Amino acid sequence: MRASPRRAAAAAATALALLLAGCAGTDGGRGEGGRIELSFQSLAWQKESVDTNKQLVREWNESHPDVHVTYVPGSWDTVHDQLLTSFEGGEAPDIIHDASDDLADFAYGGYLADLRGLLPDRLTADIPPQSWSTTTFGDGVYGVPFLQEPRVLIASTVVLETSGVRVPTPEKPWSWEEFRQVTRELTGEGRYGVAWPLREPVSVTLNLGLSGGGQLFHRGADGKVTLRAEAGDRIVPGTIHDQVNTDRSAARTTLGMGGSDTLPGFFGGKYAMVPLGFSYRQQIAEQAPEGFEWTVLPAPAGSAGLTQGVSPQTLSVSQDSPYKREAAQFIDFLLRPPNMVRLAKGDWMLPTGTEALADPSLHTAENGWATGVAVAKELRPAPAQSVRGYPEWKDKVATPALQEYYSGAIGAEELRKRLVDDGNRVLARYQR
Numbered sequence: 001m002r003a004s005p006r007r008a009a010a011a012a013a014t015a016l017a018l019l020l021a022g023c024a025g026t027d028g029g030r031g032e033g034g035r036i037e038l039s040f041q042s043l044a045w046q047k048e049s050v051d052t053n054k055q056l057v058r059e060w061n062e063s064h065p066d067v068h069v070t071y072v073p074g075s076w077d078t079v080h081d082q083l084l085t086s087f088e089g090g091e092a093p094d095i096i097h098d099a100s101d102d103l104a105d106f107a108y109g110g111y112l113a114d115l116r117g118l119l120p121d122r123l124t125a126d127i128p129p130q131s132w133s134t135t136t137f138g139d140g141v142y143g144v145p146f147l148q149e150p151r152v153l154i155a156s157t158v159v160l161e162t163s164g165v166r167v168p169t170p171e172k173p174w175s176w177e178e179f180r181q182v183t184r185e186l187t188g189e190g191r192y193g194v195a196w197p198l199r200e201p202v203s204v205t206l207n208l209g210l211s212g213g214g215q216l217f218h219r220g221a222d223g224k225v226t227l228r229a230e231a232g233d234r235i236v237p238g239t240i241h242d243q244v245n246t247d248r249s250a251a252r253t254t255l256g257m258g259g260s261d262t263l264p265g266f267f268g269g270k271y272a273m274v275p276l277g278f279s280y281r282q283q284i285a286e287q288a289p290e291g292f293e294w295t296v297l298p299a300p301a302g303s304a305g306l307t308q309g310v311s312p313q314t315l316s317v318s319q320d321s322p323y324k325r326e327a328a329q330f331i332d333f334l335l336r337p338p339n340m341v342r343l344a345k346g347d348w349m350l351p352t353g354t355e356a357l358a359d360p361s362l363h364t365a366e367n368g369w370a371t372g373v374a375v376a377k378e379l380r381p382a383p384a385q386s387v388r389g390y391p392e393w394k395d396k397v398a399t400p401a402l403q404e405y406y407s408g409a410i411g412a413e414e415l416r417k418r419l420v421d422d423g424n425r426v427l428a429r430y431q432r
Helices: 005-020 047-063 079-088 104-108 121-126 129-135 157-163 176-185 201-212 231-245 259-267 278-287 324-334 337-347 366-376 390-407 412-430
Strands: 036-042 067-073 095-099 144-148 151-156 217-219 225-227 273-277 294-298 308-310 313-317 379-381
Touching: 036 047, 036 324, 047 067, 047 324, 047 337, 067 324, 079 095, 079 104, 095 324, 121 324, 129 144, 129 313, 129 379, 144 337, 151 157, 151 201, 151 278, 151 366, 157 294, 176 231, 201 231, 201 308, 201 390, 225 412, 231 390, 231 412, 259 273, 259 278, 273 278, 278 366, 294 366, 313 324, 324 337, 390 412
Parallel strands: 036 067, 036 095, 308 379
Antiparallel strands: 095 313, 144 313, 151 273, 151 294, 217 225
């Protein structure tokens, strides 16, 4: 069941109010006898994104001789464990690049600085309340959400045009039922209608599940979270399961793949469509064979329309940093609207900032930018954003259960038992 619009709006308004409340912090200041040194750990990995981040650091250093920032590369694959080790060892970077769904345990553990009172009104007002709610835990705000990535369908233009199927738009998307029927029609002659790369199945399932009214995680009046599977939670996993095991319109071999692994087969005509994160467009644009035509379609819609869950990329400040104010000033510099647009283009993602998202360069039809922007207004916090114990549930319970379900090894009832019954035992340990 989805949270009511009134409840969601109240939570978002609370998040924004938290940001605007409070007085200026007092942790900043110059180090004795010299300039302030800050470290910025960035998880940018694509060349264009790395170059943009490094260039912005250089621009900051040139214009702020008294506050020097050192660029430190990190990795999405190891960031959680690496940060935990650095926090416990007292060696955490001052400015931390991460994702909102990785922040809860760090925020509740006291490792991240509460940013209330450290950020300028310009920045807090520019980013919508629903985005701020992804980094609000308890009474504090522990990160600035700045980039977001909807899931879209990347499709072969030629296959769509020759098949005669209705091509969806953000205004008239496919329903999940129509999507299933379309993938059946696109299957044949050595080609699957869709390839689901589900090596990491949890976020895909939960985030797309919001469109069908799924929620799975439910917070009670006492603040405790329990898992409960309802009708809306079955729409997305049921569709994928049936495409693989009943219709044979989805390739079984891609279930253990990452998104990049499916691209050679997509280019070779083995799959008509691949559901991918918006940023994969960069790899497709760079790697597609000459003459290969592709298009970006919105993900299917359910009872909640095009609603999707997202875990935005975030910038946080370490609680141990002696220069929190200067670190927040650097974050503000990175996220000025023109710079946020540069970061979004570098990562082929969408900015959270209202002014940046309105930039005309992001509204072009080329490479599907306009489709992504049209979907952006439907993005909501991922269902498990603030749930303590979510990483353990995801890794130990949900990932293996969903992998077995999608492959046909277990049925829907066994999936429910493992996600819900086993999952509630995990969450209970974190909520005692």
